Structure formats: C-alpha cells, structure tokens
Amino acid sequence: MLSTNRESPPPAAGRAAMKKELADQFKDHRHVWVFIELERDQVHPVSFELLGEGRKLADKLGVQLAGVVLGPPGEATWFAIAEAFAYGADLAYIVEAPLLADYRNEPFTKALTDLVTNYKPEILLLGATTLGRDLAGSVATTLLTGLTADCTELDVDADGSLAATRPTFGGSLLCTIYTLNCRPQMATVRPRVMAMPPRGNNKIGRVIQHKVSMIEEEIVTKVLGFLSDGQSATANLAYADVVVAGGLGLGAVENVKLMKKLARTIGADYGCSRPLVQKGWMPADRQIGQTGKTIRPKLYIAAGISGAIQHRVGVEGADLILAINTDPNAPIFDFAHLGVVTDAIRLLPSLTELFTHRLSPHSRDKLAN
Amino acid sequence: MHIVICIKQVPDSAQIRVHPVTNTIMRQGVPTIINPYDLFALEEALQLRDRHGGEVTVLTMGPPMAEDALRKALTYGADRAVLLTDRHFAGSDTLATSFALSRAIAKIGEAFGTPDIVFTGKQTIDGDTAQVGPGIAKRLDLLQLTYVAKIVSVDINGREITVERRSEGGTQTLMSKLPCLITMLEGTNEIRRGSLDDALRAARSQIVKWNAADAGIEDLAKCGLRGSPTVVKRVFAPPERAEKAEQIDTAEKTPRDLAEELIAGIFLRQPALESELAFDGE
Secondary structure (H helix, E strand, O other), X not given: OOOOOOOOOOOHHHHHHHOOOOOHHHOOOOOEEEEEOEEOOEEOOHHHHHHHHHHHHHHHHOOOEEEEEEEOOOHHHHHHHHHHHHOOOOEEEEEEOHHHOOOOHHHHHHHHHHHHXXXXXXXXXXXXXXXXXXXXXXXXXXXXXXXXXXXXXXXEOOOOOEEXXXXXXXXXXXXXEEEOOOOOEEEEEOOOOOOOXXXXXXXXXXXXXXXXXXXXHHOOOEEEEEEEOOOOXXXXXXXXXXXXXEOHHHOOHHHHHHXXXXXXXXXXXXXEOHHHHHOOOOOHHHEEOOOXXXXXXXXXXXEOOOOOHHHHHHHOOOOEEEEEEOOOOOOHHHHOOEEEEOOHHHHHHHHHHHHHHHHOHHHHHHHHO | OEEEEEOOEEEOHXXXXXXXXXXXXXXXXXXXXXXXXXXXHHHHHHHHHHHHOOEEEEEEEOOHHHHHHHHHHHHHOXXXXXXXXXXXXXXXXXXXXXXXXXXXXXXXXXXXXXXXXXXXXXXXOOOOOOOHHHHHHHHHOOEEEEEEEEEEEEEOOXXXXXXXXXXXXXXXXXXXXXXXXXXXXXXXXXXXXXXXXXXXXXXXXOOEEEOOOOOOOOOHHHOOOOOOOEEEEEEEOOOOOOOOOEEEOOOOOOHHHHHHHHHHXXXXXXXXXXXXXXXXXO
C-alpha cells in the first residue's frame, strides 16, 4: 500500500467507505479465482499454493474455485489446466492464443480483464511474482478495484468479505485490508507464504474457453529474446529444504563466507536479511523476508539475524528454526525453535567442522554399521 | 527528451519503532530518505538526459515536508521538481495514489512538455506493493516496462526503446515504443554524487507546489480515502508465539561444545534430516 498518511486517523469523509455498501453492478460477482501463472511452459508453484488457499476461501463462501490459464495453444497450457484441477479447482477458464506465448503486459491485461468483466469473480488471487505483480496492478487499475499486495494471510469474515492481512510499515506491524465496495477483491501472495496443498486425484471439471479480443498487430511491445537463469543458484532459494542465512551480527563483509561455507557443507542454500543487501554485502536476490524471498525449508539456520517481523514473515513456515544471536532479547528467539545466545562468527566455523565430521561418508558408514 | 520521475519520501524503515503499548508507529525522530529504489530510477533518468539532451522533472506526492526529498533530487541533477500536496490526498491507497500522480504527470506534460518516459522505482520500502507504477501506466495509457534491469537503447526519433527486464526465471529483452513507463530494479547503476553546481542550483530552485486543483483534479472523490477501494480495518502487532526458543545454556562452553549441542538438537527434533543433508564437505 503506497499511502501518504495511512497511520493518522481517517477523516470523517472516509468513514462511509468502511461500511459494505455493494453497488448493484457488483452483486452478481461470485466465486474465487486463482490466476495460474504459466511462463515458458512452466506453471509457477505459487499458483498451486494459491489454489490451496483459494479452496479454503471458496468453501467458506460456499462458492466454486476456478483456475485461470492464459497461454499459447498447445500442450503446456492444457497441462496447466489439468494441474489446476489436481490442486483443487472446480472449473477452469482458459484463453488460448499465440500472442500469449511470452508474457507481455498488454495482451495479458486485456485477456484477464475481459474474463473478469464477462464472468465476474468475487475474489481474484495472483502470485506476487514479477509477472503477477506486473499484471495485477494493471488489471486492478483497469477495473478500478482494490488490490492488496503480498498478503501473508487470507480469510473470509462474517459478512463474506475478503480479509487480507499483510505486514506494513517496513514490517513492524500487520494490517488487515478489505475491499468492501468494489469487485473483484484482488490480492497477491508471494511464493511459499502459503503451504503447498496435497495433489489430489485427477478430477476434471468444466473448462470455459474464452477468446482474447486482440491481435498481434495491436500489441506494441515485442519480445526480442529471453535468457534463462537456468540452473543459477538463486532460482531455488524459495524452495530449498535447508537454508542458512546471515544478518548484521556477522559484523563484517568477510564473515559472510563463514555462513556460505556452512551452507555448502550441509548442501543448504543461503540468504540474508535486508540490512546485508542494503550494505551491499549480498545481492538482492538472496534477501529473505517480506520484500525478499519467503522460504519454507525443513531447517533454517539464522546467524546474527535479529528477526524483525519483516524477516519473520519470510521464514516462519520453516519446520525447524535455529537462531544464533548475541542479544538474548532479539525477537528471533520469539519464533525460533532452538536458540543459542552467542557470537555467530565464533560459532559458524565450529558448526561447519562438526557437521563435516558427522555427515562425512566415513562417519555415516560407521553409523550404519 | 522530457523524462518525469516519481519519487517518494519514506521513513528510513530500519529506524522505525512501534510503541510497545499502543501499537502505533513512532515517527518522531525517524529520519526520512528518498525511497532507495527510486534513486536507481533517478540515476537512469539523469544518464538518459545527459546522453540524449532534454530535461528531467522529478515529482512526488506527499506532505509539505516531502519538499526535502525533491531538493535532494535536484542536488543529484534533476532540472525541475514538482510537489503534489493536498490534504485531500491523505489516506490514498495505490489506486488513489496512481490517480493523483497520473493527473499531475498529465499537467506536467501540459506545462513543461509531454514526457517521453516516466520512471519509478520498482517499489517503495514502506509500502512494498510495486502497484503504483503499473497503476500510473494504466491511468495514462502508457506502455509499461516493469523490473527493468537495463535500458539497452533509446531511439528518440524512431520513438523506440529496448530494455532488459527481470522475470521470474530469467531476463526478457523487450522492444517497445515511447512514451512508456519504466520501473527500475535496484543495483542497476552507480548513483552519482551531485556536483557543487547542482547543489547550489538546488538550494536556489523554486519547487513547483500543486494542490489538487492546480494539478487539474476536479473529482476529489477519486482521491484520498474516498478514492481508495481498499480499507485498512485493523492494525496489530504480530501475535506472540506460545513458546520461545529453547535456549542452549552457553555458560563456560566452547564454540565446539555449543556446535555439538546444536547439531544434536537439530537431529533430535528432525531425525530424518541426518540422512537428507547433502554432504559436500572436503
């Protein structure tokens, strides 16, 4: 929410907006939609995470859950639909056109706003990926409806309104945001914030095909090329099973390598909290937290990270959080499972050494015997 | 060419504190800065101007004190600054903000020449939504190029622009047309130090101050809280976890002792991990 003075009490004129007074034009909006993000033949896993969350919202509202797929004619697009059903959708909307092969704002915005205008969803969820954010902002502005970014919790309240909770003020507080008087109610959620739902049976539902009312000649923007990150290391941080991260407690840029060495030793991915990016010690795509990546590893080791809510929302889905910090009052100890009050710089080399000892093939063999 | 860049004055988020009792933000004494992401956009705008000629107009919407951010932008070398400030804008969400800014940009176009490019940072560090840039683009019917890492080329006469933008799995090279709106990624360029000349000029410069009427906004219902479809119903501190972290006693222990206990603690809680950790030690 880019706002000017949101924290001051709203003036009297704004109070009217706090009540739900849905205009007639919005009264027939029904159902929960999840935008299924398909880029370069790959469905982004955030779409399945959103289907899991959308399923809960749809069940509470007693409505159907739909997946929305925009893509080029071909197998990948239909595969995306099959996957949407497998992860809980009751029906699917599909727009198939060659001009939807590569993501461009113009045709995707047109196709999605057309679908919304025609089929009137009550709630529309998108992943807060680069694609999802680019698209959501355009669609919400075109439809003149509310859009809440980077939600960490979604719910339906007593009068059936979407209650979207997100961190605010740099992550120090949470706020719950409603779009009371416009439809659809739109929200984005970052990858890994919601749990991956189980993949169900190959249930198949109704598929509604729609045509995009646009031709290639009308689209100004052309894709000249695409350079894939391929196996680049950062691509998997959000989905890594084990993550080691460092914060300001590392004290100096040269100590970052102590953290990286531990990560390498145990086959973990690595990241950092925001201050290290701001200091230039680590690249932005390694940042973990509300504005960086959200992770849900089996094991998370936080070295010298104090654990502001901004960081907390990015890691609290981890199964086991281990915190190392010199400050016994650091907030990270409020949500870690196991903590040690000590200097991470001194502990990291010992951790690396002992993990090496314990995990080496030799000692594993001994254990097996 | 004429470039308009939107910046925002934000509290230095690292220094924000929450009142322990009232759960409200304590803004007193918190320094304000130009949103760090906007500086990369500003630098890109200045480089384009230096290369192709023309002017850079910097625009912000905010309280009167946001003038400080504009003056700072002038010291970096922006040619003109416009402050959009009016109590009617208070409480704007991203939709209302994009409306007000888009009207001001249209007015800037009338007053100082139609912009060829509108820049913003990829997002702000206080709101973090990344929604205002796309909102402005849609309101002004501009082509939008978000998460731009590099401007490969600009052909002013041919009205063409080529950029590299980050996508989830790689880098997309796009060719589009001017005018357009670009949101810049961080780390895209080295931010200059302003020259002494610019600093002197900035100190003397008049900042253009517009209220809603000056910016040509007649429909105040599209501004501020009234123009914001989203409503903040509740602000609260994150719920406390029932139990705090189990602490390992550190008294008179060497780092090696502590490491041993930590590792034992990990495998006690997650026995399966022991076989799953992919060992890569020497």
